[in-house]
Amino acid sequence: MKQRVVFLPEGVAVEVLPGTPLFRAAVLAGIEIKSSCGGKGSCGNCLVKVEEGKAEIKSTGKLSREKQEEGYVLSCQALVGDEGLRVMIPSESRLEEHRILYDRPENGEAEDDACLAPEGIPLCTQFKLALDPPSIDDNTSDLSRLRLALRREMGLNRPETEINISTSALKNLAGALREGDWKVTVILAHFQRYAEIVAIRAGHDDRTVYGLAIDIGTTTVAIYLVDLLTKKVVGQHGDFNRQARYGDDIISRIIYAAEEEQGLQELQFAVISTINDVVEELREKAAIPEEDIVQVVAAGNTTMTHLFLGITPRFIRLEPYISTVSTVPAVKAGTLGLKVHPEAWVNSFPQVASYLGGDIVSGILYTNLAHKDDIILFLDIGTNGEIILGNKDWMVGCACSAGPSFEGGGITFGMRAMSGAIERTVIDPVSLEAQVKTVNNARPLGICGSGLIDCLSSLKGAGIIDRVGSFQADLPTPRLRRGEGGWEYVLVWAKDSAGVGDIVITESDVKTLIRAKGAVYAGIRTLLRMLELDESVITKVIIAGGFGNYLHIHDAIRVGLLPDLEYHKFEFIGNSSLKGACLGLLSREALDEAEETARMITYLELSVGTTFMDEYVAALFLPHTDLTLFPSVESVENRI
């Protein structure tokens, strides 16, 4: 028999069967609880307090005895029993408390380069037509008349031989033509070999049509609202991907989608509803109705793209790591439940491989790499480090698992790059005292990914850690101490932190970071070795993604994350997946080119052969076993 669970302080109630985890019951009640382990009971983020009734506890995980006695449980490990419950969800367990801006966390303003105007015709355009009214002598059907006028208007610019029409436009056609006295506005979607009349409106007016460029990130969703006639970005907004409640990382989500009943549908719904909420905010700000958004282009990694379309990502995770789609068929927005014009087409960027997805292809489009003579290295560093090397003639790519540390995961005081995150650390080599700078100069809460690289470099520079990341005992500073898990260095004392106690970085954190940076560098080296090239051929290193925005090149080279090249060769391009999606939205030719690019990239599976493993082991040093690869660092080391 179903039991009633009331979530406090809202008082939202749901009825669920005995055996349902509280975490799932909360999802059903529409409340988002933090979780980063996918419900395994290991992350400890999903703490709730049972105030009335008794839950069945599968596991207490790392929960302290005190917390247990106060009534706290891990909501993923506490099951509804045979009585009703009243459950308090503390604010620290709630996902929505942690909202960040979507592109550049410190700054929500539209960027200057957000206005893109590529060559070519947008995926969807609008035509104002004035048709000759029919007569007894000129009695072709409405659709034939419209097609003729459309072909005439389009001239020979688009040689589509076939013009389809959506069902709803077809039903609306006769009425619209007559209501507008044979003047109509036609919304036309362009495909490679044909076009479709998506919608039709009576008469001519000043209304424009809009499209969405969407970057579907594992962590965040970022959207541009784009005027398809002026080719200008008229709004941008983003939010956390609501899938986070099913696990922080891709693997947790694949497991959830593959193994839970309705898991795939839940994950699809989570990302669609995230998008819908962002779009609603964009629409309200711009004061436009749903049906004026007539085209969508999405870029995401392979798993995100599969979940967005409701396709199982199950086999992405299982050897030999096969996705269902690489080139992705366009689908109607209505079938996905997107709150835009239901006949709008949704195009998704193509994937290269299971771990080299549409977000990277979109980024490559934005860099214009496919037209460059010079050899460029493209890096997108997050949980995975995705790497492309090439020029207009060839491209190779790979993905290396960096773990969640660059996004703040798995590190004692790791956090995302939001207010209060330490992004810069300076350690005096003599006093061994630390000074930190935080995002928004707020009181320190933790350390973000780029801050961790910076910190690693500072620790090494001050001689607190050695080349393999071991702490040097017996240094004359109270900041270096033995904690519960071994050696640690206090970056911020409790009195200066935002109530989180001493902010420390542990030896275990350092080793984790070395493994992460080593994986990325080994990926770069493996691509170069595959082609028998060395770093010197690289004329430019393009770094995409939020992580790159705060990275200090100097420190990243010094720890051996990035190759040792002149600083001017490095370029940060922000959310290139989003910007590339915008290019694809605004140019049919650009999107077609992206499909070509995806096919052109040779994917290197790093688990095949021994090259990557050799390179990885060699890279588990600061900066590297082979110091000749880091001449600028070597010279500094020698100086010290």
Add this chain to the structure above:
Amino acid sequence: MKQRVVFLPEGVAVEVLPGTPLFRAAVLAGIEIKSSCGGKGSCGNCLVKVEEGKAEIKSTGKLSREKQEEGYVLSCQALVGDEGLRVMIPSESRLEEHRILYDRPENGEAEDDACLAPEGIPLCTQFKLALDPPSIDDNTSDLSRLRLALRREMGLNRPETEINISTSALKNLAGALREGDWKVTVILAHFQRYAEIVAIRAGHDDRTVYGLAIDIGTTTVAIYLVDLLTKKVVGQHGDFNRQARYGDDIISRIIYAAEEEQGLQELQFAVISTINDVVEELREKAAIPEEDIVQVVAAGNTTMTHLFLGITPRFIRLEPYISTVSTVPAVKAGTLGLKVHPEAWVNSFPQVASYLGGDIVSGILYTNLAHKDDIILFLDIGTNGEIILGNKDWMVGCACSAGPSFEGGGITFGMRAMSGAIERTVIDPVSLEAQVKTVNNARPLGICGSGLIDCLSSLKGAGIIDRVGSFQADLPTPRLRRGEGGWEYVLVWAKDSAGVGDIVITESDVKTLIRAKGAVYAGIRTLLRMLELDESVITKVIIAGGFGNYLHIHDAIRVGLLPDLEYHKFEFIGNSSLKGACLGLLSREALDEAEETARMITYLELSVGTTFMDEYVAALFLPHTDLTLFPSVESVENRI
């Protein structure tokens, strides 16, 4: 406040607002009441008896006082008032009591020529593929792998450059490939320039795939269930078009669709549910599930095609008579609510003009007219007479309104060609006695369309009517008498009829028939005159439709309905719309050719100019004003 109406004897109850006609309430209750006037109160078919409660009577129409006193009302004119009602629907008012077979009313057996095997590839085919399993070295996505195997399997026979995939097939893809151990069965729909993977099944088995060829007639719906692999018709079934409850003829239905709230949706639902019931019966007989029907091809007149797709036919009726579509976009069965595979494509035959529809184009395809050197006259005679004249180089066509008399409408004892319908009449010129033959040799109930032509010819031959159709008074037979509406001739005395009293044909009936046959003949003449040709160029007259099946050429010429040609030039081809639809289903090339044919036919609007009216007036004689056009009849006349 809504009132409860209970229909007897079923006891089905519905709740409706006061003011709702009982006819509509019955529709809501799923009960089909006969009506042929579209709810105007003039046909008197929709009689019901109010047994409890009181209805508000708008009009009693032609209802006799006795009937009124017994509680009978016209259900279209009786509105629900402010109390509940119990209403008995007598069996004679029910539509389903009048079911007839769909193609040849006397014979439900499959015809010999129902098995068609045209050249070319069916619109949807099935491929059994064995894919190479993926590996680390061969890690393309499932869809790319499938496309590659499909292209290889198809060879160079179909040069589609693009292979799309339906959303549900895409979602099913990864599972099907692995469940079938990389053996799959792919259902592929073929379009002119691309193909679509409609569905995918794990493994290989003996299952086949089916398609439906549908003739959507104004009166009846006829369907072939076709095995798309063997190209054989494996079942055929038909039923009355349930739209009949909204009016017998096209114009009533257009008005209902255009002017009633939800009228269009009701009419669409009516035809879709008719089709669904027929398909269910076919499926049950063949023991196949819904999802094995993967393709649909429909042929219907322009209005039927619009209603089938849910497109308003409003403007078909209003000058200058413009339809929304001529070439009809394919739609998914799921969007129409057809109970077949929801991803199945539904193709509809193209229209030539508002009154020259896909049923005629389909018929022309079946005749192979577009490949003939000789000039052929194609006739489809029903409420409208649709006429095509031409050969492989040119075709002209027109539609003339014959009225409902050839289908038994508007004639005192007119009825459809079902059991008990008089199909043959012999009148002795001396005794003036009549002998009749009925369908199935049942006791006479009325006269069917072809029987009426025969009767007209017999009356003329016996000298009972003259060349303008006036009865000759003072003939020595009790069969000729003055009835309420003027002169009439008794074909069958009450004692010999099936309880319907004396079966008569009146002078008014005769005049109606002369107008009907005059319109058809004038249409033929107008086409010939437009091209400055005469009857002698016609090498063959092909007569389509149920009406033709019983027609006696001799009589049809004698009354001036058909041109006076040698009998061997006439050919009856039955339901050519259905057979042509089957050809289109089984051959992509044939369907493409039909689209070409529809564009090629020059449509002549008879209301323009005076030629048709001149010809019509000249044809209001038996057989014609100009007897030189009917030399064989003239010689007989002279002999008498």
